[in-house]
Amino acid sequence: MKKINIGMLGCGTVGTGVARILIKNKDLISSRTGAILNLKRIADIDITTDRGIRFDDGVMTSDVYKVVDDPDIDIILEMIGGETIAKDLTLRAINNGKHVVTANKALLAGQGNFIFRAAEEKGVDLAFEASVGGCMPIIKTLRESLAGNRIESMTGILNGTCNYILSKITDDGSTFKVALLEAQKRGYAEADPTLDIEGFDTAHKLTLLTSLAYGVEINLDDIYIEGISKILPIDIEFAGQFGYRIKLLAISKNRGDAVEARVHPTMITFDNILSNVNDTLNAITVSAEATGDILLYGHGAGMMPTASSVISDTVDIARNILSGSTGRIPLLSYQMKNIRKIPVMPIDEIFTHYYIRFFALDKPGVLSRISGILGKYEISIKSVHQKGRKVNGSVPLVMLTHQAREADITKALEEINSLDVVSDRPALIRIEDENSQD
Ligand code: HSE
Numbered sequence: 001m002k003k004i005n006i007g008m009l010g011c012g013t014v015g016t017g018v019a020r021i022l023i024k025n026k027d028l029i030s031s032r033t034g035a036i037l038n039l040k041r042i043a044d045i046d047i048t049t050d051r052g053i054r055f056d057d058g059v060m061t062s063d064v065y066k067v068v069d070d071p072d073i074d075i076i077l078e079m080i081g082g083e084t085i086a087k088d089l090t091l092r093a094i095n096n097g098k099h100v101v102t103a104n105k106a107l108l109a110g111q112g113n114f115i116f117r118a119a120e121e122k123g124v125d126l127a128f129e130a131s132v133g134g135c136m137p138i139i140k141t142l143r144e145s146l147a148g149n150r151i152e153s154m155t156g157i158l159n160g161t162c163n164y165i166l167s168k169i170t171d172d173g174s175t176f177k178v179a180l181l182e183a184q185k186r187g188y189a190e191a192d193p194t195l196d197i198e199g200f201d202t203a204h205k206l207t208l209l210t211s212l213a214y215g216v217e218i219n220l221d222d223i224y225i226e227g228i229s230k231i232l233p234i235d236i237e238f239a240g241q242f243g244y245r246i247k248l249l250a251i252s253k254n255r256g257d258a259v260e261a262r263v264h265p266t267m268i269t270f271d272n273i274l275s276n277v278n279d280t281l282n283a284i285t286v287s288a289e290a291t292g293d294i295l296l297y298g299h300g301a302g303m304m305p306t307a308s309s310v311i312s313d314t315v316d317i318a319r320n321i322l323s324g325s326t327g328r329i330p331l332l333s334y335q336m337k338n339i340r341k342i343p344v345m346p347i348d349e350i351f352t353h354y355y356i357r358f359f360a361l362d363k364p365g366v367l368s369r370i371s372g373i374l375g376k377y378e379i380s381i382k383s384v385h386q387k388g389r390k391v392n393g394s395v396p397l398v399m400l401t402h403q404a405r406e407a408d409i410t411k412a413l414e415e416i417n418s419l420d421v422v423s424d425r426p427a428l429i430r431i432e433d434e435n436s437q438d
Contacts (some may be wrong), residue, residue: 002035004318007067007098009089010079011044011060013187014103014130016051017307018077022314023053029311033318043067068093075317077310078102081191083110094118094126099326101313103130103306106195109204109220112211116331125320126331127313132205133158133282135305136296137312141286142212143333149288151213153253155432156284157277158205160301161189161196162228162248166265167278170236170245176229188280188301198227199248199263206250210261213286214254215334218261222344226264235357235427238387238398239267242355245275246429250284258343260350267355267431348407353382353431356401356413359394361421362386367397370422373415374399377408382438394423400431402438 006022008015022029022039030036039059047060061067068076068089076093078100080086086104093100100119102108108115108128119126129139133156142151157163161183168174168182180197183189195201203225210218228248239246244267253260268275273295277283282300287293299305320326332339360366371381380402387396401409413426 005040007073015079017303105131105204109207130309134300160280224262224347377412
């Protein structure tokens with residue numbers, strides 16, 4: 001049976017999982033692929049730690065060039081992460097004519113336009129299923145399964161760390177800090193957890209999915225990104241009282257000549273299927289013309305689920321090598337020449353429902369001053385609730401709005417914030433409510 005040599009760069013959490021599967025399931029994978037996938041060499045700065053795997057002599061090396069420059073290696077698995085060394089080595093591997101599998105969402109979202117073109121020009125495959133949603137086959141779904149469909153929208157929970165934190169605060173009354181520490185201990189959070197909690201990791205993933213779904217080139221910088229660090233327990237509690245859960249959502253909509261692509265905490269109804277996606281799990285719904293809604297659900301991070309996607313990509317590439325069909329599936333789902341550059345709609349232009357929470361003085365006239373300002377900006381109030389007890393002389397005042405334009409909400413809140421009867425900045429959380437008629 002033909003042997004296809006694999007070189008791996010980085011043997012941390014995911015890399016270790018990949019090595020385990022390739023070794024343990026060697027026969028199973030060969031019988032499905034029609035070739036032996038031989039893990040020829042692995043480079044890591046740490047070649048002494050016991051990873052619970054017995055490698056043959058010479059497999060582990062601390063010299064990355066023994067991997068990327070080895071003429072016998074066909075496929076490089078880039079498992080380093082980050083945007084510096086990983087980028088140089090990925091480009092070097094491509095220039096050496098090697099196919100690349102990567103889980104590096106930050107690199108592809110930030111510099112993918114350049115890297116994908118390099119791979120296309122060199123005629124090599126570049127696969128990245130593991131970069132979004134761990135084991136969920138969302139890239140394959142967009143690139144292959146929905147090839148005949150116009151994709152309308154996607155809504156996803158794509159960061160396990162944030163989902164874990166929000167779930168723990170909502171269901172167990174945990175604090176933000178404790179929940180984040182636990183997510184870090186479980187190996188879910190990025191090395192810099194700011195990437196998780198401020199929404200950047202989700203935005204990296206959304207950039208990739210938006211490009212693939214609609215055949216567009218967009219810039220990460222154009223995506224509106226708001227993380228979960230400013231969500232207060234009081235708002236999670238109020239959300240529950242109104243029948244909502246708060247999730248960090250990645251939202252992408254096909255608007256024809258523009259796209260909506262945004263990441264922010266969002267209130268969704270209890271009967272929204274994503275409401276029941278908790279802890280570190282991820283899920284995404286894709287709405288497409290012929291299919292209607294499709295739901296993918298699974299572990300979005302972690303050693304073995306992520307490794308499973310890396311292996312899936314490796315098998316795809318090996319099959320392409322065997323059948324001489326490298327490049328059969330366009331890297332970005334569309335033929336490169338058909339990829340359009342179109343704008344991402346500014347957040348100011350979106351229309352949605354809002355939850356607004358003020359801390360306001362409990363005295364006559366306060367409500368009418370606030371609602372007067374909202375009315376001035378054409379914001380129609382759906383309901384008003386004075387909730388809870390006085391804290392430092394102020395009471396929480398919650399308003400739910402009908403659909404409004406974000407730019408109007410922003411201006412209204414600026415004006416309301418300057419009122420002497422309002423203490424602290426108001427909290428604003430967008431609501432996605434499919435049941436709402438307005
Ligand atoms: N830090 C990411 C998460 C890892 O929490 O989901 C998977 O991309």
